[in-house]
Amino acid sequence: MTNLSIKKKLLFYNIIIQFIILIVLSLSIYKTLKISTLDKMQTSLKVIILDVVDDILDHESNLQFDLYNEEKEYNFSPLYIRLVENNRDKKIINTTSFPSNIKVFQDELQKDKIVFKELNDYIVGNIVFNIKNKEYILQVATDYKILNSTLENLFYILIFIIPIVLVFSITGGYFLIYKSFKPIEEILNSLKSINASDLSQRVKKLHSNDEVDLLIDEINNLLQRLEISFKKINQFSSDASHELKTPLTIIRGEIEIALRKDRDKEEYKNSLEVCLDEVLRIQNTIDDLLFLAKNDTAISDNYTDIYLDEITLESVEELKSYALSKNIQLKTNITNMSQIKGHASLLKIAVKNLIKNAINFSFEKSIVKISCYKENDSTVISVEDSGIGIAKDEQERIFEEFYRTDKSRNKNSGGTGLGMAICKKIVKIHNGSIKLTSEVNTGTIVKIYFKG
Template structure:
């Protein structure tokens, strides 16, 4: 049944049950403690009275019959019953209104040691002592009236106080619970107003260090991550639709033209070749978009030793066939062998993208030079081509997604406009920088610069 209740209701019920349990235990403890304490106090008083009477008896042992017991008035202890019994014959020597219901059949009592017995509603203090070579038993008794009255008063007080305390506890607990949950309810209400159309909205975070503020801050961090993810999806969708529309239109146009009438084998092959080129372009675009979308904020760099000379040689090896196709020669000058902390595969992607651009935009039968060297406290990878170059006004734009400097040779170069954006993302994630120097129709030099760890 509790599962269907709100947390506030559950806490209130738990609070009532726990408070009631504590109050009952506390009341029982007080009642029991006072009962034992009062009983102990009565026994202590009886012990003093017994000793005083024994002293009186020993002082007047010659005339025990005429000895009067006036300790009730002397000690103002009422009611008080006193009886002196001769142990040998169980004969009552002297008595002060001693209740007949209290037996005088004694258990083994040690001499000169006060022993207490409880009979029904009486407490009896007994002591055995010697008078003229005869053993006598002195019994001093009182009833439970004082104790019973005290305990009865305490019982009624507890019966009256416990419910009142419990009521105030419920009211206070209810106030605290609702007061404590007020920020949570406000947070829930604010969360209900946040959806995919207004992910930029954030929860109000108070200037405090309590758990609610920390929860609100963590929710805001979650919303921030969700917003970034939504923006990535929207950006990917926008970029993909923008870049895929043209090749898909070309493919559709080629197919429609080929289907208008019967064609010879070569014409069909030409159509298929155009479609294949466009499909490859689409594939490359999707791969690049996925890479950028996945690493929009920052790349997760695995801290490992990246050997730059090996990475450079691998990049050259993989692009040799492409360079040969373009009648371009790749020349390398590895002056210094060095390593940095980073991700080898990502660094190779960056070098290959720059190297491929250098090959694609170089003049035929020219050379692309790639160099690795150290300068001061920097590691440098330099890629230089003798190609068409980049206009001064376009050099700051080449790292933008889908920006192409050579629009007239777009189809020939096979670029997607995403390569340099990927390079910039990888190098910045490795805490490096890119330096670009280019002149139109003379060539371009791109340097990847990394700070040497001292």
């Protein structure tokens, strides 16, 4: 069974269930008919017994009257009638070829009450009554020929009908299973043509407005998510390869140049400094990649109570010298002291990344404004610069890994292209949101929102 297809399993189960249902139904009909026929026979015998008792009571003076006419009168065959005197000898007064193997019994008999007993393939109705102070037993019997004939006919009918019904049931079941699984097979055939190299194809909808259409919708949504994920992975791999390949190429070039001929100490020192800078760049890139690959749950396990104003001020203090080297002035405006559950060092990384980006891409002698304030039911950390800005069509992608705008695609910033992606992840694991607005050659404003 484990190697069978679902269609074959369903067909097999359908056959078994239908067979069991037909057998149970047939047995029920057989038993019901048997009980019904037996009850009908007993009812007929009751009428005959009462009629015979009336005839006997009408002829009290002569108990040897003809009893055979009851069989013709009621069209009931075979019918056996016997009148017995209820004494120790059990003398038979009158009989109609009553079967000799049916003994006269008195157990369970009650006066003027009809009692039925099944003896030796016969059903016998008995009644005790008095005539002239003498007690008599009237017995009316018939065999099971009528019942057996009826049941035998029913048996042959069922033997004939059950296979026919079973064949029709199997055929109908196979048709229903085939029709039900046809859309699934079409979906499977469509999915076979979709592979990792081409996820743009979609499963065609049947427009049946049923569960199959819902399944197709979910599959297509899954394919769309996979396509987006694969594109991001390919872009990420390409960018990561580029980011790591470029410094390695520079290091290799510096080493090859240094080894071509003997050089003085200053030249070797310069080469080593270049190599060190590139190694640090590789290290920063790897560290950033490892951080982005971390599980959010593992990070949130180390949460403590932190103050957002302290995080903001500390980040500004640590970057003051860096801003001074770029001839940029940092200006703060802290008006809120909200507390949240979070990871202080991670939040500081996010805020410092935003401030550092603002410094790197601001015009000389401009001001970078850092604010922390309350807005509605949220606490906002805002970083605003007066710099080169970001084009509208690039603002949506600024939080992607390794993405850099054309104006900032250079190494002068010293970044890895992962800063904004890291900011977004840190804000997300703190249940916050980040919003960017920018205008080319005017400046950029990045705001982080925290509930509470």
